[in-house]
Amino acid sequence: xSTDADLALLLSTIYLSKKHVKGRKRLQKTVCVLKYEYxxxxxxxxxxxxxxxYSEQLAEAINVLEAVGLVTEVExxxxxxxxxxxxxxxxxGEVVAEDMLTKNIPEEESISKLKKAxxxxxxxxxxxxxAIAKSVLH
Amino acid sequence: xxxxxxxxxxxxxxxxxxxxxxxxxxxKSIDTLTPVRRMTLIRQLGLKAYIDxxxxxxNRYSHALGVMELSVRLTDLLIxxxxxxxxxxxxxxxxxxxxxxxxxxxxxxxxHGPFSHAVDYPLRKFSEKTHEExxxxxxxxxxxxxxxxxxxIESVNKIITGQHRFRFVSxxxxxxxxxxxxxxLLRDSHHVxxxxxLDIENFIENLTVLGSDPDPxxxxxxxxxxxxxxxxxxxxxxxxxxxxxxxYHVENSRIAxxxxxxxxxxxxxxxxxxxxxxxxxxxxxELYDEKLLELLQKAPGFPAATAxxxxxxxxxxVKINDKELSLESFSKISERFLESLRGPxxxxxxxxxxxxxSRELKAEPFKIICDIVKSRAPHSIHVDxxxxxxxPLELSSKSPLxxxxxxxxxxxxxxxxxxxxxxxxxxxxxxIEGLVASW
Numbered sequence: 001x002s003t004d005a006d007l008a009l010l011l012s013t014i015y016l017s018k019k020h021v022k023g024r025k026r027l028q029k030t031v032c033v034l035k036y037e038y039x040x041x042x043x044x045x046x047x048x049x050x051x052x053x054y055s056e057q058l059a060e061a062i063n064v065l066e067a068v069g070l071v072t073e074v075e076x077x078x079x080x081x082x083x084x085x086x087x088x089x090x091x092x093g094e095v096v097a098e099d100m101l102t103k104n105i106p107e108e109e110s111i112s113k114l115k116k117a118x119x120x121x122x123x124x125x126x127x128x129x130x131a132i133a134k135s136v137l138h
Numbered sequence: 139x140x141x142x143x144x145x146x147x148x149x150x151x152x153x154x155x156x157x158x159x160x161x162x163x164x165x166k167s168i169d170t171l172t173p174v175r176r177m178t179l180i181r182q183l184g185l186k187a188y189i190d191x192x193x194x195x196x197n198r199y200s201h202a203l204g205v206m207e208l209s210v211r212l213t214d215l216l217i218x219x220x221x222x223x224x225x226x227x228x229x230x231x232x233x234x235x236x237x238x239x240x241x242x243x244x245x246x247x248x249x250h251g252p253f254s255h256a257v258d259y260p261l262r263k264f265s266e267k268t269h270e271e272x273x274x275x276x277x278x279x280x281x282x283x284x285x286x287x288x289x290x291i292e293s294v295n296k297i298i299t300g301q302h303r304f305r306f307v308s309x310x311x312x313x314x315x316x317x318x319x320x321x322x323l324l325r326d327s328h329h330v331x332x333x334x335x336l337d338i339e340n341f342i343e344n345l346t347v348l349g350s351d352p353d354p355x356x357x358x359x360x361x362x363x364x365x366x367x368x369x370x371x372x373x374x375x376x377x378x379x380x381x382x383x384x385x386y387h388v389e390n391s392r393i394a395x396x397x398x399x400x401x402x403x404x405x406x407x408x409x410x411x412x413x414x415x416x417x418x419x420x421x422x423x424e425l426y427d428e429k430l431l432e433l434l435q436k437a438p439g440f441p442a443a444t445a446x447x448x449x450x451x452x453x454x455x456v457k458i459n460d461k462e463l464s465l466e467s468f469s470k471i472s473e474r475f476l477e478s479l480r481g482p483x484x485x486x487x488x489x490x491x492x493x494x495x496s497r498e499l500k501a502e503p504f505k506i507i508c509d510i511v512k513s514r515a516p517h518s519i520h521v522d523x524x525x526x527x528x529x530p531l532e533l534s535s536k537s538p539l540x541x542x543x544x545x546x547x548x549x550x551x552x553x554x555x556x557x558x559x560x561x562x563x564x565x566x567x568x569x570i571e572g573l574v575a576s577w
Contacts, residue, residue, distance in 0.1 A: 007480065008473045025529055049356060059518055063545040064479050069465035082525045083535040092465040096473070105473060
């Protein structure tokens, strides 16, 4: 597959996660687990971090999706007072993601892996996801 | 300047931003070498002094000294702070890397091509190396003398490329709140004549090492969790945004820099000697601003015309189109085009789009330049405070100002003045939209 298909996979990941991912941390850990545990061919480089795997390239990629209007970032004030940043597909983002999933872009095998893995990951608590992400990278 | 102190001359360098810089002994051993002296011949702000900011004639060498000075100040401050907090591992790592961090600060940009970022793309395209990679090549091949001063070359290179084992060590020179940014923002604003003020001493007082002392390889440079630290970071980021919007991306200089970039690409396509030069990182490492302009003046056609336009300020391209690159303005953006926008800049996509647009509009090559301008936004700045799941808080959760500095992408088109009467703006926009949709 092409090495430059990360944005297509990322957009599909959000679509398959019921069109939103709650929290920057959850997004980082989701993509890390998809890459290392399920073999989804993301090219993002993750580094071990005090708080679990983190990829600056992924943070940059989500900025690009937001800048072009496919994703929107919504602030969510949690009961603890902490602000969480959630990612939602915009209407146009949904249309693009549906189109890519229908046409198996970037390729059938990686879309198939995503379709199997994302629902499993979506059911995990964030703390469980963090623990798995830490274990797969270390 | 050599003031006497106890009968011994102490070398001091006056600096407009940091007052006085006292060069360390290791600097003397490399200061007269050609790659170091070359930094005095490369303007920090590319073509800004030729077009919009006549005061911006400062060079990479003065920036290098500034980053070195701030590296030392920040390292010493962190050592003192962490000693008080009882964090012996972090203190020991910083103490043992003190000179290495300073050397990395001084040398981080030694591989820049002429006119700094203006030729980053041709340099990357033909030599297949980034300016950081050329920096590490020069350091490895030419600056081995540093090891006589107990400075390991490999560690210097790892700090410059952000790959040092201890990330908080790398982050002093290469991180979200690094001393490189601190120096260039204040030095550049001073020289262009914008009197932005950030109290550097006060600012770096707010930095600390996040994480656990027994686990230093996962520690990170971040902000203290105090209202003062948050406000200082807001000032820093506001100046950062101001400098990008009002200086680094300012229109006429940007047009001249894109013309220079395309002139080098055109020159390399037609002139094998220029191409061989750009393909060879060793030869790039000997190029400087005036030399590049001279070479371009000798290359007939667009390269020579561009060099002359830069010098005379006559014949610069004109902007004909400027739109935000989003689905609000473009009905469709293909996923391949979207991918091409990733990375620190989008020069390759800009160049390809320029070529395709010229063909579609049947214009001569190098008469149309597309420029995808990405505004910079901080990815992540962490504060020394945990949320309920043990994650560090993002600065944005403490300051609404941070998230208002969102990344934006604009697509601009510049054309040769002779094309102005012939091109209809609506047709041009529709053609661009078609290319972006079918990329």
